Amino acid sequence: MxxxxxxxxxxxxxxxxxxxxxxxxxxxxxxxxxxxxxxxxxxxxxxxxxxxxxxxxxxxxxxDEWERRALALLSRETAADVVAVLLDEGTARPSAVAERVGIARSTLEWHLGRLVEQDLVRKRRDARNRVHLELTCPEETARLLRRATPSLPGRLVDRFTRLVDNLLEE
Amino acid sequence: MGGVHDSGLALSLILAGGGSLLLVGLAAAAFVQRRSRSYLLVTLALATLLLRTLAGTLTMNGVLDATLHHTAEHALDVALVGFLLVAVYTARSDRARATGAGERR
Missing domain, CATH: 1.10.10.10 (Winged helix-like DNA-binding domain superfamily/Winged helix DNA-binding domain)
Structure with a gap:
């Protein structure tokens, strides 16, 4: 070679x-x-x-395919923050996650859309039809999170959207 | 004296141009991801900063005359303020769309 x-x-x-x-x-x-x-x-x-x-x-x-998709999402700073909170809490309401990460609800929803689509996070509804978030495979996700490396341009775009969403939040 | 003034102006144009290019790039990347009206408006507002530098550069090279340059700069201010005001005003409805409000959470 x-x-x-x-x-x-x-x-x-x-x-x-x-x-x-x-x-x-x-x-x-x-x-x-x-x-x-x-x-x-x-x-x-x-x-x-x-x-x-x-x-x-x-x-x-x-x-494998799931790990590749998971790792790609975890290399986004904000998505990694969200996943870290869920690792810590086990299961949590979206509003609590947004508050702990310090992001606007719209920022959270955008990242959740991809995390749910790629099967990293699951939305579960309780008896009162309220959404709870949890990781589909916590151990695997924790292992991948340690290997994820956010790129500088990705980080800057994430922080830009965080700022704009926070500013435009009512 | 004129030389010092010119190099100071050139330096400002380079710094403002580089900085606003970076900001417009970030805003455009964010808009491509989000595809929302708020992000379009923020991108356009930041683009007016880039156009200001462009107008400054054209004037410095004698392409644009000073009066026209003055008008252009203030017209761009109007555009910037306008884009931001619309972004702020429509933030509530755009946010509702982004978070899927109405659906019980």
Whole structure:
């Protein structure tokens, strides 16, 4: 295996779920070069690819489909904060989660939409039809949360939406 | 003296341009995710800051004359204020849509 290809594979191993652009930036290589090596690594099953919400993420091949999707979502700072609260509380009402994370209800709902869609979080209704949130697989999620690495652009967009939602909150 | 003034102006334009470009980029990325009217309005408001720098650069290079530049800057202020006011006014209904209010939680 070429030296460059080994570097690409090592970086994917170190930061599972990394985006293509982040790979190019961290390794300081030309996009074409990274694309070529990723193609070769994928054809030999040394790297797995996952497209989610318009972005392509790369993983070591040991991650299964659910783990890949979960890791991609957990690399979003706000989603990770929400999941951390649920790990701590077990089950919680949405209003309590929003308050503990310190985000507007609209910010929470947007992230919950994806977390529920990808089967990380479940909405359960009680006898009075009130929604309670809980993690579908707490242990697995806790393990993945430790491996998730938020990217700088992702962090900035998350903080921007947090600020705007808070400002526009009634 | 004129040289100092010019380089100070150039530096301000570069800093304002770079900063507002970053902000507009963030706002656009947030709008692409949320697709809500509030985010569109915030993006447009921030875009007027970028246009201010553009107008300043054009004037500095003699493309835009000083009077027109002055009018343009104030017209952009009007646009910025307008976008923010509409964003604030419509925040309640947009928020209701974002959180699915009406549905019992």
């Amino acid at each position: 070429s030296d460059t290809r080994r570097r690409v594979a090592a970086q994917v191993d170190a930061t599972p779920g990394i985006h293509f652009n982040a790979l190019v930036r961290t390794l300081d290589l030309a996009p074409g070069q990274v694309q070529y090596h990723l193609g070769r690594l994928r054809s030999t099953d040394e790297v797995a690819e996952q497209r989610l919400y318009g972005q392509t993420h790369y993983y070591p091949p040991t991650y």
